[in-house]
Amino acid sequence: MARSPCCSKEGLNRGAWTAIEDKILTDYIKAHGDGKWRSLPKAAGLKRCGKSCRLRWLNYLRPDIKRGNLTPDEQDLIIRLHRLLGNRWSLIAGRLPGRTDNEVKNYWNTKLSKITAQPKESKFDKKSITTRSPCNDHDDLSPTKVFRTKAIRLMSHQVRQVMINNTQQQQQEDDPDQNHIHDSNYNSTVESESTGGSSSSFSFLSKEENSSEYVTGFDIGGISLSEFFDFNDFCDVNNVIEGDISANPEESDTDLLLNEELMLENWNCGDGCDIQANMDSNFGSSASFLESGEDWMI
DNA sequence: AAAGACCCCAACCGCCTAGTT
DNA sequence: CAACTAGGCGGTTGGGGTCTT
Numbered sequence: 001m002a003r004s005p006c007c008s009k010e011g012l013n014r015g016a017w018t019a020i021e022d023k024i025l026t027d028y029i030k031a032h033g034d035g036k037w038r039s040l041p042k043a044a045g046l047k048r049c050g051k052s053c054r055l056r057w058l059n060y061l062r063p064d065i066k067r068g069n070l071t072p073d074e075q076d077l078i079i080r081l082h083r084l085l086g087n088r089w090s091l092i093a094g095r096l097p098g099r100t101d102n103e104v105k106n107y108w109n110t111k112l113s114k115i116t117a118q119p120k121e122s123k124f125d126k127k128s129i130t131t132r133s134p135c136n137d138h139d140d141l142s143p144t145k146v147f148r149t150k151a152i153r154l155m156s157h158q159v160r161q162v163m164i165n166n167t168q169q170q171q172q173e174d175d176p177d178q179n180h181i182h183d184s185n186y187n188s189t190v191e192s193e194s195t196g197g198s199s200s201s202f203s204f205l206s207k208e209e210n211s212s213e214y215v216t217g218f219d220i221g222g223i224s225l226s227e228f229f230d231f232n233d234f235c236d237v238n239n240v241i242e243g244d245i246s247a248n249p250e251e252s253d254t255d256l257l258l259n260e261e262l263m264l265e266n267w268n269c270g271d272g273c274d275i276q277a278n279m280d281s282n283f284g285s286s287a288s289f290l291e292s293g294e295d296w297m298i
Numbered sequence: 299a300a301a302g303a304c305c306c307c308a309a310c311c312g313c314c315t316a317g318t319t
Numbered sequence: 320c321a322a323c324t325a326g327g328c329g330g331t332t333g334g335g336g337t338c339t340t
Contacts, residue, residue: 016308038325055309090328106307
């Protein structure tokens, strides 16, 4: 099927936006809100493609855009998130208030990629793969290359089982007379036996919580992953909590994959930590934004 | 001062996915 | 279920500014 263009290109302005166009777009969105991008240009009296309007608004005109250089903290976060997520710019930008995916992407491609492009000697096997770039034959330092390191797979049925167990235990232990803040939490801990106390744990708020705080913590060796993941990333865990536990526990669309290098670097598991053996837990589709399967596995 | 190289980043493009009809 | 729409995403481009020679 031929793809319909987002709009007719005839008679439309292209290239850099003028101040007048910016004002028209801003005034229109302030008055009518954003969305309906395809029809917006005509309604606002702009000779622009709807996509162009959306991009201009999201990347430049939005009032909450933070401009100026990225702080060292932001740079560090980008590096860490990129190591974990690859070129998921929108996800990375989502963790940087006021920063856009385009800005993060540009910043990475022009600055950070040069810093991080040198493949350092590592005890980990590295496998470079490409993302959706059509330029698969680029050299190894191409910005479109993403070095993805060993990743581990957490088996969903085991997490579900733990959660079932904990839910049942919680129900047994819950004191209905008490109404303290954690009384509806489901907390699970998977202890790692061979790492001398290194442990992995996760906890979820009760289902009435409907925010990014829903997943209150998923930490391995004491480092929380919740800072990286949004509530929506754990939608299937939500399903589990809401009663989807009867589903085939072996069934899994996408597995939560954890970057082993990051874990070992930041979570101090050490060489002897057989994470997969000890944390052989599968989160099901709980992190659908991560690549599934083969590309991550080495 | 001039010209070429390099860098930055706004904008564009094509593809994908979710939602709707 | 297929066709279609709308919105979103990531890769790439190109123009303008800056730097170097």
